[in-house]
Amino acid sequence: MPDSVLVHSPATLSNLGCGFDVLGLALEAPYDAVRVTRSATPGVRIQHLDPYHLPTDPAHNVAGVALLALLKAAPDAVGFDVEITKGIKPGSGVGSSAASAVGAVVGANALLGNRFSKMELVDFAMEGEAVASGARHADNIAPAVFGGFTVVRAVTPAIDIVALAAPPLWVAVVHPQIEVKTSDSRKVLPADVPLKLATRQWANVAGLVAGFLTADYALIGRSLDDYIVEPARLPLIPGLAAARRRALAAGAIGGGISGSGPSIFMLNKTEATAQAVGTAMGEVFTELGIEFHVYVGPVATEGARVVSA
Numbered sequence: 001m002p003d004s005v006l007v008h009s010p011a012t013l014s015n016l017g018c019g020f021d022v023l024g025l026a027l028e029a030p031y032d033a034v035r036v037t038r039s040a041t042p043g044v045r046i047q048h049l050d051p052y053h054l055p056t057d058p059a060h061n062v063a064g065v066a067l068l069a070l071l072k073a074a075p076d077a078v079g080f081d082v083e084i085t086k087g088i089k090p091g092s093g094v095g096s097s098a099a100s101a102v103g104a105v106v107g108a109n110a111l112l113g114n115r116f117s118k119m120e121l122v123d124f125a126m127e128g129e130a131v132a133s134g135a136r137h138a139d140n141i142a143p144a145v146f147g148g149f150t151v152v153r154a155v156t157p158a159i160d161i162v163a164l165a166a167p168p169l170w171v172a173v174v175h176p177q178i179e180v181k182t183s184d185s186r187k188v189l190p191a192d193v194p195l196k197l198a199t200r201q202w203a204n205v206a207g208l209v210a211g212f213l214t215a216d217y218a219l220i221g222r223s224l225d226d227y228i229v230e231p232a233r234l235p236l237i238p239g240l241a242a243a244r245r246r247a248l249a250a251g252a253i254g255g256g257i258s259g260s261g262p263s264i265f266m267l268n269k270t271e272a273t274a275q276a277v278g279t280a281m282g283e284v285f286t287e288l289g290i291e292f293h294v295y296v297g298p299v300a301t302e303g304a305r306v307v308s309a
Helices: 062-072 094-113 118-133 143-145 181-189 195-214 218-221 229-236 240-249 271-288
Strands: 004-015 023-040 043-048 080-083 149-154 160-164 170-176 254-258 264-268 291-298 304-308
Touching: 004 094, 004 170, 023 094, 023 143, 023 195, 023 291, 043 062, 043 149, 043 264, 062 080, 062 118, 080 118, 094 118, 094 143, 094 304, 118 143, 118 160, 143 149, 143 160, 149 181, 160 170, 160 195, 170 271, 181 229, 181 240, 229 254, 240 254, 240 264, 240 271, 264 271, 271 291
Parallel strands: 043 080
Antiparallel strands: 004 023, 004 304, 023 080, 023 149, 149 160, 170 264, 170 291, 254 264
């Protein structure tokens, strides 16, 4: 086994409209590059090779906390040194914290002969997610580990992830350069939901999963609507409604807020449509005078992976 590995850990979409804290999707790009090196010195040491000035104290770093959880289960591993180059901007809404946490534990697991299952890796990485958002949720962690389309059926009393293959899809994501912290965006959510509204939401979750399983793009499009979370977060993301309208006019199947935002995702049948949709959404933020990035790519068939020793 090598002493050091480099892992690419993908961006992810969470919620997918109707599936708050339950549904997730892995993207081919962007991704975090995480180098994990086994060390004879106990504990975890973090170094960031990017401009985001994230904490390097392992107790306050998502990758560090995830690795500390893994070390509790594998004390013979002794310690790890980690270098992180973030290709996913923090606060972007495409699973930045999950990518770092997952990349770290996938790398450490490879150095330990892959002794831990993917479910166990999800458990470790969720500890890091709790640092970022204040909650142990797996809707970004699961697709970052498994790839494809994932359903988080439960995280207590045991983690239960359903990993499914996604039909051929291209994703256009526009990331306006404003920050929406996950912890802040969760504060605006309603504490109570009327039963009639909840029923509509459950129906969409069922429809979206069925649409993915049967490659029924029309059903996917009809099922992406979110009646509960997105309306509460709408004021946090200027241009959201206009971006959605233009994306649909350009041929998108449907979409919505990615995670807690501010990124907006749209699913598409083809690369050409995804490119046109990305351009259309970008025009909205150009008109608003807000800088933005656009990512266009296919759904990833696998999650975080070792790319070199």
